[in-house]
Amino acid sequence: MSQFxxxxxxxxxxxPEVMQEANKVLDAIETRFDVTFNRNAYPVGGFAIDTxxxxxxxxxxxxxxxxxxxxxxxxxxPKWDTLPLEKRPERAALLTLRSHFDLFSxxxxxxxxxxxxxxxxLRADIAASGVDVLVVRELTSGIYxxxxxxxxxxxxxEFAFDTMRYSRREIRxxxxxxxxxxxxxxxKVTSVDKANVLVCSRLWREVTEEVAKQYPDVELEHIxxxxxTMQVMKNPAQFDVMLCSNLFGDIISDECAMMTGxxxxxxxxxxxEDGFGLYEPAGGSAPDIAGQGIANPIAQILSxxxxxxxxxxxxxxxxxxxxxxxxxxxxxxxxGELLNSDQRHNAASTAQVGDxxxxxx
Amino acid sequence: MSQFxxxxxxxxxxxPEVMQEANKVLDAIETRFDVTFNRNAYPVGGFAIDTxxxxxxxxxxxxxxxxxxxxxxxxxxPKWDTLPLEKRPERAALLTLRSHFDLFSxxxxxxxxxxxxxxxxLRADIAASGVDVLVVRELTSGIYxxxxxxxxxxxxxEFAFDTMRYSRREIRxxxxxxxxxxxxxxxKVTSVDKANVLVCSRLWREVTEEVAKQYPDVELEHIxxxxxTMQVMKNPAQFDVMLCSNLFGDIISDECAMMTGxxxxxxxxxxxEDGFGLYEPAGGSAPDIAGQGIANPIAQILSxxxxxxxxxxxxxxxxxxxxxxxxxxxxxxxxGELLNSDQRHNAASTAQVGDxxxxxx
Ligand SMILES: CC(C)[C@H](C(=O)O)[C@@H](O)C(=O)O
Ligand SMILES: CC(C)[C@H](C(=O)O)[C@@H](O)C(=O)O
Numbered sequence: 001m002s003q004f005x006x007x008x009x010x011x012x013x014x015x016p017e018v019m020q021e022a023n024k025v026l027d028a029i030e031t032r033f034d035v036t037f038n039r040n041a042y043p044v045g046g047f048a049i050d051t052x053x054x055x056x057x058x059x060x061x062x063x064x065x066x067x068x069x070x071x072x073x074x075x076x077x078p079k080w081d082t083l084p085l086e087k088r089p090e091r092a093a094l095l096t097l098r099s100h101f102d103l104f105s106x107x108x109x110x111x112x113x114x115x116x117x118x119x120x121x122l123r124a125d126i127a128a129s130g131v132d133v134l135v136v137r138e139l140t141s142g143i144y145x146x147x148x149x150x151x152x153x154x155x156x157x158e159f160a161f162d163t164m165r166y167s168r169r170e171i172r173x174x175x176x177x178x179x180x181x182x183x184x185x186x187x188k189v190t191s192v193d194k195a196n197v198l199v200c201s202r203l204w205r206e207v208t209e210e211v212a213k214q215y216p217d218v219e220l221e222h223i224x225x226x227x228x229t230m231q232v233m234k235n236p237a238q239f240d241v242m243l244c245s246n247l248f249g250d251i252i253s254d255e256c257a258m259m260t261g262x263x264x265x266x267x268x269x270x271x272x273e274d275g276f277g278l279y280e281p282a283g284g285s286a287p288d289i290a291g292q293g294i295a296n297p298i299a300q301i302l303s304x305x306x307x308x309x310x311x312x313x314x315x316x317x318x319x320x321x322x323x324x325x326x327x328x329x330x331x332x333x334x335x336g337e338l339l340n341s342d343q344r345h346n347a348a349s350t351a352q353v354g355d356x357x358x359x360x361x
Numbered sequence: 362m363s364q365f366x367x368x369x370x371x372x373x374x375x376x377p378e379v380m381q382e383a384n385k386v387l388d389a390i391e392t393r394f395d396v397t398f399n400r401n402a403y404p405v406g407g408f409a410i411d412t413x414x415x416x417x418x419x420x421x422x423x424x425x426x427x428x429x430x431x432x433x434x435x436x437x438x439p440k441w442d443t444l445p446l447e448k449r450p451e452r453a454a455l456l457t458l459r460s461h462f463d464l465f466s467x468x469x470x471x472x473x474x475x476x477x478x479x480x481x482x483l484r485a486d487i488a489a490s491g492v493d494v495l496v497v498r499e500l501t502s503g504i505y506x507x508x509x510x511x512x513x514x515x516x517x518x519e520f521a522f523d524t525m526r527y528s529r530r531e532i533r534x535x536x537x538x539x540x541x542x543x544x545x546x547x548x549k550v551t552s553v554d555k556a557n558v559l560v561c562s563r564l565w566r567e568v569t570e571e572v573a574k575q576y577p578d579v580e581l582e583h584i585x586x587x588x589x590t591m592q593v594m595k596n597p598a599q600f601d602v603m604l605c606s607n608l609f610g611d612i613i614s615d616e617c618a619m620m621t622g623x624x625x626x627x628x629x630x631x632x633x634e635d636g637f638g639l640y641e642p643a644g645g646s647a648p649d650i651a652g653q654g655i656a657n658p659i660a661q662i663l664s665x666x667x668x669x670x671x672x673x674x675x676x677x678x679x680x681x682x683x684x685x686x687x688x689x690x691x692x693x694x695x696x697g698e699l700l701n702s703d704q705r706h707n708a709a710s711t712a713q714v715g716d717x718x719x720x721x722x
């Protein structure tokens with residue numbers, strides 16, 4: 001029997017309540033499959049600031065180091081927005097975890113689920129065109145982490161500066177991740193850059209072309225970031241895998257998530273070269289609806305499925321979760337935000353959705 | 362009687378044919394108002410590469426220097442895409458003109474015209490919600506022009522780098538432009554940044570807050586670029602003026618343009634502190650439809666109207682052009698891309714649209 005250690009970092013806002021449902025689902029997987037998940041919960045984000053004085057306490061980091069994977073909830077909220085930037089949950093916890101564990105490969109799938117097309121902000125015919133995109137985002141380099149970064153000069157000529165930076169090695173490994181993913185999907189990589197302006201994008205294009213030669217069965221195309229934001233709106237079905245640098249991936253993955261109209265269904269994986277990873281929902285901590293038992297737990301549950309698939313190599317268990325989610329959606333067990341306003345009185349609670357998924361496992 | 366010198370740079374693709382209609386409209390303005398436009402045409406872009414050996418020949422630059430404003434068509438096309446980056450039309454002509462004349466203030470209006478909602482890729486209810494956004498983009502600094510920029514290192518550790526850079530002065534002057542514009546519109550500025558990651562964005566936020574104090578009648582809000590791309594799709598009617606740095610403005614203005622579904626109607630202005638400016642359509646050179654007489658001339662004609670308004674201070678003439686365009690649209694004199702496919706046989710030609718606008722002046 002396989003045993004795994006999982007660091008559970010529920011965080012703030014709706015994090016704890018959706019994490020509870022993900023835990024139920026992992027319990028069900030333990031019952032049905034020959035596997036045990038030793039789960040240890042650690043404080044993170046605003047909750048950790050309040051209880052331990054910092055967003056990523058040493059014991060949390062140590063717990064993550066001892067684990068086979070991190071299941072992450074969500075962090076942040078208005079209460080901590082006035083802290084200096086370096087102490088805020090997003091920067092002090094999330095960016096630090098990404099960088100500490102070298103989680104360079106960020107996978108963010110976005111699809112419009114059949115039957116949920118009406119939730120998309122896109123025109124009906126576009127929403128119905130079969131949208132299923134995987135954004136592969138570089139997560140540990142680029143302008144997020146490039147040095148130098150700072151302020152210089154005096155008076156009105158005082159200026160701020162940030163450095164965008166990419167090495168061949170950094171580009172190559174994320175490009176490989178995109179091509180590998182495309183081979184298992186529809187065989188197309190669209191690389192997003194701004195090669196008409198940025199030196200980093202020129203190198204990005206060059207290395208991506210080199211990597212493409214090793215994958216003759218995958219088609220590669222390049223698109224400028226400004227045009228990409230247009231095409232995601234106009235014709236998202238044209239995309240299979242979108243390969244992006246850190247900043248452009250931040251932008252494109254959020255645009256793709258919004259385009260589906262069902263952010264509460266979207267999971268993400270952030271992995272390093274050893275297959276270690278952090279798994280988290282695409283949406284935020286949603287402080288406005290926290291504690292009411294109405295948040296959608298599916299993104300958190302699908303994050304757990306991604307964890308099983310990518311870090312723990314439990315394909316059958318991952319499949320079982322994903323199929324149970326699809327059946328639950330088909331059964332119409334839906335939280336409020338997935339329903340038109342005149343149907344909201346039929347909304348299922350966070351726990352009811354979790355229970356329905358458990359039943360299908 | 363007022364006299365103005367205008368440098369006319371028609372460029373490539375559909376540039377020359379839509380410029381012809383803008384010239385017709387300027388002729389009509391001369392007839393109706395007490396004003397003369399001395400127009401001098403100069404080669405630019407791919408056409409200039411083919412005829413003069415470079416995208417921005419010295420005589421073109423000299424002609425622009427001698428003018429009161431530049432009326433610009435569009436440049437570029439597949440024929441010149443294989444040239445080294447520094448020689449390509451976009452970089453060698455457009456970015457050079459922006460920088461040479463310090464055209465820091467780029468205004469890009471995007472609205473969904475009543476009656477043309479069906480063209481928007483957004484869901485019908487969102488497209489009908491009254492969308493009218495002005496993107497104010499900083500155009501001469503940021504990561505487009507920041508130094509150093511280059512390559513360093515060896516082998517797989519060789520890396521590319523670009524510098525994002527903003528001074529207080531640069532931020533202040535574009536923020537002022539945004540607040541001034543908002544005062545004449547609906548009194549709201551949304552400043553787009555990534556202040557949770559970039560030092561430049563932190564300074565951007567700080568200076569924008571300072572400027573806001575001088576405009577107590579204008580509301581200021583801040584939004585992260587990733588969230589901005591989502592909100593433009595979900596609820597674009599919430600925005601009045603969107604204030605952006607160079608790179609974020611490139612992305613957001615294109616997303617806003619696409620959201621209208623009628624790129625052929627969108628004009629833009631790029632101005633310096635003396636009111637000198639370059640006026641160009643938002644769409645590109647569209648080489649695929651060039652020379653067929655089917656391109657929409659309205660974006661070019663509205664660019665001429667912006668030129669009259671912002672550089673030549675001819676408000677009445679600018680109003681006359683804008684009203685004539687609205688009437689022409691109301692009359693249903695529309696080029697093909699504004700019609701549903703089953704209506705395309707009724708499409709007006711480039712020249713017919715130009716003539717209809719002239720008639721309304
Ligand atoms: C919270 C923020 C720093 C983060 C990012 O920009 O990467 C978030 O937007 C994301 O996409 O995970
Ligand atoms: C052609 C290109 C360099 C340019 C830019 O990025 O500024 C264009 O996209 C624009 O928005 O005017």
